[in-house]
Amino acid sequence: MTALSRPVHVEGLQSLADRYDLVLCDVWGVLHNGVKAYESASDALTRFRAKGGRVVLVSNAPRPGASVGTQLDGFGVPRAAYDAIVTSGDLTRLAIEERIDRIVHHVGPPRDMPIYNGLDVRFGSIDEADYVVCSGFDNDEEETVEDYRAPLEAMRRRDLLMVCANPDLIVERGNMILPCAGTIALAYEEMGGKVFYAGKPHGPVYDRALDVAAELSGRAIPKERVLAVGDAIRTDIAGAVGFGIDSLMVARGIHAEELGLHNGGLVSGHVQDWVDRQPVRPTAFTEVLSW
Structure with a gap:
């Protein structure tokens, strides 16, 4: 087959x-x-x-x-x-470890912070960051990618690399279909931003x-x-x-x-x-x- x-x-x-x-x-x-x-x-x-x-x-x-x-x-x-x-x-953690001496800006909800457990990471604003890790929406039941348009434009102006920790565009939760980090990453890519996709x-x-x-x-x-x-x-x-x-x-x-x-x-x-x-x-x- x-x-x-x-x-x-x-x-x-x-x-x-x-x-x-x-x-x-x-x-x-x-x-x-x-x-x-x-x-x-x-x-x-x-x-x-x-x-x-x-x-x-x-x-x-x-x-x-x-x-x-x-x-x-x-x-x-x-x-x-x-x-x-x-x-x-797991692959996102490896990408973070490779950049452990750099400042990261995180986009995503608090439940995804275990990505950084045990790593000596320095966090910063978009203006301070060397790269971005995007793990998803802060509130995936209410927000859309348009809510992230301004920060994405700020990232693009600084030509920051985005590490996308979840390449899925949508996910099923019970009877709801909700957006994932891949939606934000795709929008950033369409703006000309550089994205590393850590998963499938x-x-x-x-x-x-x-x-x-x-x-x-x-x-x-x-x-x-x-x-x-x-x-x-x-x-x-x-x-x-x-x-x-x-x-x-x-x-x-x-x-x-x-x-x-x-x-x-x-x-x-x-x-x-x-x-x-x-x-x-x-x-x-x-x-x-x-x-």
């Missing part, structure tokens, strides 16, 4: 499991929706691991993997469902995930034995295609409304027609992650 062929509809992970040694699984939209966990997803990953496979969760969360693990514990996602977590927050769909987070899997397995896992699972075309599927690995798209996620899934079950032909119109295609698709 390749990401270039027409995607196939599968009922669950079981029909694909024997083809892969490693699953790189998205978190938000696949394992939970920000309010509750999806038990079938945890069950599928646990069963995959029981067959000898490895699971690395790959998230665009702008927080370290350990922090995401604690959040998953709260949702009731069992540790047996995964081997490790790699986040865009960009390659470094996948390199990191495969390195972690190799350490766990005691061997490198070839790309043809790796399956990415996610719900977002722009990040999860595009990232997998760009990295050269197969992907399984979970339809009842960020694109559920476009696919008509809020009003009923999955119609295979409708999903295929929708996927055919996208710039990238998954290898396979399913309604929800299950075994």
Whole structure:
């Protein structure tokens, strides 16, 4: 199977499991929706691991993997469902460590400050900063990118690099669709600003995930034995295609409304027609992650 062929509809992970040694699984939209966990997803990953496979969760969360693990514990996602977590927050920390002698201006809510835990960071205003870390909106339920237009213009005047700690444009939280840091970063990029994206769909987070899997397995896992699972075309599927690995798209996620899934079950032909119109295609698709 390749990401270039027409995607196939599968009922669950079981029909694909024997083809892969490693699953790189998205978190938000696949394992939970920000309010509750999806038990079938945890069950599928646990069963995959029981067959000898490895699971690395790959998230665009702008927080370290350990922090995401604690959040998953709260949702009731069992540790047996995964081997490790790699986040865009982890890669953001590496970018900060590389610039530890420079002043950073932070854009984002207080809940994302664990990015800096244990680092001797100097914070400053836009006028004082050497670069910017953007982790999201201060209030993602009320603000829009227009609320950030003036500070973005100030950053652009100083030609500051922005490290985007969460490249997602939007996220599903319960029944709401909310904007993410990627929306701010995209606006800055469209203004001519320089942006380093720490997570999916960009390659470094996948390199990191495969390195972690190799350490766990005691061997490198070839790309043809790796399956990415996610719900977002722009990040999860595009990232997998760009990295050269197969992907399984979970339809009842960020694109559920476009696919008509809020009003009923999955119609295979409708999903295929929708996927055919996208710039990238998954290898396979399913309604929800299950075994």
